[in-house]
Amino acid sequence: MMRAVSAAETAATVHPWAIHAEALRVRAGRHLAVNGLDLALSTGVHGLLGPNGAGKTTLIRALATVLAPAGGQLTLLGRSVGGRSDLRSVRRALGYLPQHFGFYPRFTVREFVGYMAWLKEMHKADIPAAVQRAVDRVGLTAKADARMKTLSGGMLRRAGIAQAIVNDPQLLLLDEPTVGLDPEQRLDFRELLRDLGTDSCVLVSTHLVEDVVAACTDVVVVNEGRLVWQGTPDALAAQGAKGDAGDSPAERGYSALLRRQRMEAAR
Numbered sequence: 001m002m003r004a005v006s007a008a009e010t011a012a013t014v015h016p017w018a019i020h021a022e023a024l025r026v027r028a029g030r031h032l033a034v035n036g037l038d039l040a041l042s043t044g045v046h047g048l049l050g051p052n053g054a055g056k057t058t059l060i061r062a063l064a065t066v067l068a069p070a071g072g073q074l075t076l077l078g079r080s081v082g083g084r085s086d087l088r089s090v091r092r093a094l095g096y097l098p099q100h101f102g103f104y105p106r107f108t109v110r111e112f113v114g115y116m117a118w119l120k121e122m123h124k125a126d127i128p129a130a131v132q133r134a135v136d137r138v139g140l141t142a143k144a145d146a147r148m149k150t151l152s153g154g155m156l157r158r159a160g161i162a163q164a165i166v167n168d169p170q171l172l173l174l175d176e177p178t179v180g181l182d183p184e185q186r187l188d189f190r191e192l193l194r195d196l197g198t199d200s201c202v203l204v205s206t207h208l209v210e211d212v213v214a215a216c217t218d219v220v221v222v223n224e225g226r227l228v229w230q231g232t233p234d235a236l237a238a239q240g241a242k243g244d245a246g247d248s249p250a251e252r253g254y255s256a257l258l259r260r261q262r263m264e265a266a267r
């Protein structure tokens with residue numbers, strides 16, 4: 001039986017690190033997709049980059065407490081995660097947009113976001129206003145009472161973002177949130193991210209280096225299940241040179257980093 005929680009229980013608590021991982025290992029099927037990852041992130045918007053198969057989705061799923069770590073240490077919002085620990089208090093303070101999310105097609109956007117708020121054990125009386133605010137923030141006000149099955153791909157993505165932020169999460173995990181968004185929506189989304197990052201820890205997985213540069217204060221690069229680089233978007237840009245692949249300094253910096261990684265792995 002679920003219990004609604006009071007405002008005092010969900011009030012923001014300050015933790016030095018929203019995410020603290022040491023030698024973290026996480027399996028995807030039989031494969032150790034995260035294999036010895038160290039990471040410490042606090043408030044701000046952190047862009048998660050890495051080539052296909054680097055372990056980004058697996059990492060995000062572990063941080064969302066969907067996958068249990070296979071080894072190492074993971075602390076989220078000051079609570080150790082792993083084994084049989086009680087994850088309810090962490091989950092109430094989490095927002096998570098999976099790469100592919102499920103929904104009841106006959107639910108309206110308002111019902112879908114409200115249902116997710118209820119699953120996060122928000123106080124019943126707070127849900128309608130929180131849903132309205134989340135739907136407004138993602139620009140879906142006019143579609144709030146439309147059924148999910150009638151939404152376009154970009155609108156669905158925005159409904160997914162609305163459910164992730166409905167509880168004002170202290171830790172927000174977004175897996176490829178800009179897929180399907182048109183250019184104008186991407187610009188609005190970057191602004192929303194910057195706003196969310198002022199008082200929460202936001203981790204955004206993406207292949208779009210431009211989004212990272214525009215919206216993130218910090219860049220985390222993973223490869224083969226490990227953290228291989230962390231720094232500001234400017235520092236990422238400084239990694240590259242003229243001949244590197246990419247349309248912008250940050251893209252060239254990212255290509256240079258990956259090229260160096262491949263060379264080191266081949267040695």
Ligand SMILES: Nc1ncnc2c1ncn2[C@@H]1O[C@H](COP(=O)(O)OP(=O)(O)OP(=O)(O)O)[C@@H](O)[C@H]1O
Nearest residue numbers: 028029030031033051052053054055056057058059
């Ligand atoms: N269920 C599974 N069973 C076996 N291997 C898996 C499974 N899921 C993922 N993997 C493997 O784990 C590795 C990491 O996958 P993951 O999806 O976390 O990477 P990613 O960085 O998110 O990739 P992409 O950018 O392509 O989405 C890949 O080599 C992938 O093939």
